[in-house]
Amino acid sequence: MSYADPHLTWRGELAATMRLAWPLALANLLQMLTYAVDVIFIARLGDEPLAASSLAVAVFGLVCWALIGLTGAVAPLVAAELGANARARRPVRRASRMALWLAVVTGTVGMGLCLLLGPLMDLTGQDPVIAALASDYMGVLAWATVPMVLASVLRSYVSALGRPVFATLITAGGIGVNAVANYALIFGNLGAPALGLVGAGIATVITSVLTVLAYVLAIRLDPDLHVYRIFLRFWRPDWERLRLLIRIGTPIALTVLAEAGIFGGAAFLMGRFGAAPLAGHTVALQIAALAFQVPFGVGQAATIRVGYFYGARDPEGIRRAGWVALGIGLAFMSCTALAMLLAPHLLLSIYVDPALPANAALVGFALQFLVIAAAFQLFDGIQAVTAGVLRGLQDTRIPMAYALFGYWVPGLGASVWLGFWTPLEGTGVWIGLAVGLIVVAGLMLLRWSRRERIGLVPLPA
Secondary structure, rough: OOOOOOOOHHHHHHHHHHHHHHHHHHHHHHHHHHHHHHHHHHHHHHHHHHHHHHHHHHHHHHHHHHHHHHOOOOOHHHHHHHHHHHOOOHHHHHHHHHHHHHHHHHHHHHHHOOHHHHHHHHHHOOHHHHHHHHHHHHHHHHHHHHHHHHHHHHHHHHHOOOHHHHHHHHHHHHHHHHHHHHHHHHHOOOOOOOOOOHHHHHHHHHHHHHHHHHHHHHHHHHHHHHOOOOOOOOOOOOOHHHHHHHHHHHHHHHHHHHHHHHHHHHHHHOOOOOHHHHHHHHHHHHHHHHHHHHHHHHHHHHHHHHHHHOOOOOOHHHHHHHHHHHHHHHHHHHHHHHHHHHHHHHOOOOOOOOOOOHHHHHHHHHHHHHHHHHHHHHHHHHHHHHHHHEEEEOOOOHHHHHHHHHHHHHHHHHHHHHHHHHOOOOOHHHHHHHHHHHHHHHHHHHHHHHHOOOOOOOOOO
């Protein structure tokens, strides 16, 4: 089997990328549904538990996403090894093993960071009742950090080996487990004790542990995945590959923090304008985040497809894989941009009832923000996919610098200036977010288009 077919046509590349991308994109969408299930159950406990969970999940999610970005460097490494030699069992095994090591170590550190939520609540002046609930919830939720990061490594492994559908099926199964566990542990159903918010945390831990076990079982039962024996001699280190994972993965983690930080920080800026603009911002951003999951999945697929040809030292294959992925991302985001412009009320109805008078102010602001979201859909898709193709070339440091600069200098600067020094207020904040995305997308695309001139592409074999 050849992972980097030198005779592949453009149409063949399109088919190969789509086979890899759609299960990953669907898994991303299902992961968002998993979080939504938590909110649906916790909301029934009342406003204070819901507020406490949102604060805890904001910190927990940021830590987990950063660590998943760090360990996600295993995808381009495994893809490059397979592209160079489809039977490269030892290099694939060692790269995957070191990624699992990294997941355990950094996940443990991340768990410690999550447990600092209590002092953070005190430092930011949160309500003592909500702070206490959030700390109790995080005390349980933090135990899900290590299994979540481990699951992400195994997801990258099965995807790089051409089995991304396992990610979709396992994530879908996790939704069911999470829903049943929440139903039982929050409210005391099915013979379980009623633990309230703490029960929701236990449900997340159970789901994350079973997710890891499901990946292990899938790898054991699939001959093409098991043949690499990634759990064999698990105690043996490969320090060189571990250093390479850290070198490639650390910039990815910082890129994730830069992007998540600017969008999370926008909520604090919006809060200065009142409850209705903040609520409208939250709903509009959820819709944009939902649309983003598809180009994000395409970017993950592009990392693997480009990685195959990078390992095979095939510049033409790299070019073809990268531009096909960009075309797919742009095509989808063009559709979501049109949907935001032509059917915004339909999209809003996913989260709220636009016809309800009590939601009039929220809907009014959300409609304004969706117009801007439609305008930056293409740029959001470009930056997501180009980040993926550059990771396939194991190029992460300069893209990290682009993200830090683009989001936090022109992006945040435009948001603050337009939001607080012009009459635009919330609309100005969103224009600033668009500016950040446009700058990052432009810089990433320019670097991709100049990849051979700046030495990112290896010489032909």
